[in-house]
Amino acid sequence: MQLKVLYDELTVRQKIKQMAKEIENYYKDKTDTIYAICVLKGSIHFFSELVLNINMNVDYSFVHVSSYAGTESTGKIRVKSWVEESLENKYVLVVEDIVDTGNTLRYILNYLKKQRPAELKIAALVEKKKYDHGIPIDFVGFTVGDVFLVGYGLDYEEKYRNLPYIGYLE
Ligand SMILES: O=P(O)(O)OC[C@H]1O[C@H](OP(=O)(O)OP(=O)(O)O)[C@H](O)[C@@H]1O
Ligand code: HPA
Ligand SMILES: [Mg+2]
Numbered sequence: 207m208q209l210k211v212l213y214d215e216l217t218v219r220q221k222i223k224q225m226a227k228e229i230e231n232y233y234k235d236k237t238d239t240i241y242a243i244c245v246l247k248g249s250i251h252f253f254s255e256l257v258l259n260i261n262m263n264v265d266y267s268f269v270h271v272s273s274y275a276g277t278e279s280t281g282k283i284r285v286k287s288w289v290e291e292s293l294e295n296k297y298v299l300v301v302e303d304i305v306d307t308g309n310t311l312r313y314i315l316n317y318l319k320k321q322r323p324a325e326l327k328i329a330a331l332v333e334k335k336k337y338d339h340g341i342p343i344d345f346v347g348f349t350v351g352d353v354f355l356v357g358y359g360l361d362y363e364e365k366y367r368n369l370p371y372i373g374y375l376e
Contacts, residue, residue, distance in 0.1 A: 209356070213348060213372040218331075218358055221347045222252065225329060226259035229345055232327075233297060239263045241296040241323070243289060245314065246270040247367070248303035251359040252331040252347075256301060267291060273310055276363060277354040283313040293321035303359045304332040308339025315341070331358070332372070348372070 213221070233240050242264050244253035257264045270286040273279050298318060305311050311328065318326055329345040336352040356362050357369030366373075 207375045209366070209369075209373050210376050211371055211373050212350070212353070212355065215370045218347075218370075218372055219255065222255045222331070223259050225331075225345050225347055226256055226261075229256075229299070229329060230260050230262055232345075234262060237297040237324075239265055239297065240299050241265045241267065241293065242299045242301055243318070244268045245300065245302050245310070246287075247272070248359045248361065249301050249331075250367075252303050253301045256329065265296075269314060271310060271314065279307045279309050281307075281309055283310060288317075289321075293318060293323045295322070295324045298323040298326050300326070300328045302328065302330040304334060304355065305330045305339060305341065305343060306334045307337055308341050311339075311341055332360075 240262065242257055244250065244266065246268055267289045269288050271283050272286065273283045300314060302311060315326065327344040330343050331347040332355060333343050333346045333349050335349055353374050355372055355374055356366035357372045359367055361367045362375060
């Protein structure tokens with residue numbers, strides 16, 4: 207299998223900067239603090255780069271969930287850790303590296319809603335249009351078709367996460 211580049215490092219970083227500005231513009235008249243939730247492991251690099259480029263106060267928290275075996279969703283979400291702080295009346299922004307089948311996000315949103323945030327928005331670096339996952343994503347970086355991606359946090363069996371670009375295996 208060969209590794210091919212889809213979005214190089216500069217393209218990814220520029221896209222994240224652009225998303226950060228969009229997010230800032232959206233929130234600046236609503237609240238002075240965004241409560242951003244990083245969905246581990248995959249979102250680590252996107253999350254870090256995004257919040258570093260948002261020029262307003264951002265509180266952080268982390269959830270760690272996983273459901274993939276190879277290139278397929280098992281459909282079973284395993285929760286390894288969850289947010290401990292109260293989300294009540296907070297402006298919550300869920301930060302995902304990729305929305306594919308939508309199973310992970312659907313699961314997360316379902317639980318976060320019960321914690322009564324003031325608002326729940328979603329930022330995803332990549333949205334895959336292989337299925338109609340039916341979840342509106344508020345801030346999207348790239349939209350792709352039916353291709354399994356790696357790099358910038360995205361893994362194939364825990365490999366390739368630390369590539370500084372987004373690629374695919376052919
Ligand atoms: O929309 P879906 O089909 O649910 O796919 C998206 C989710 O799958 C991946 O996580 P994974 O379960 O591989 O865990 P990881 O982040 O630790 O790699 C990815 O990071 C997203 O969280
Ligand atoms: O295309 C993908 N790559 C890596 N992880 C993923 N999780 C869902 N889709 C993907
Ligand atoms: Mg994974």
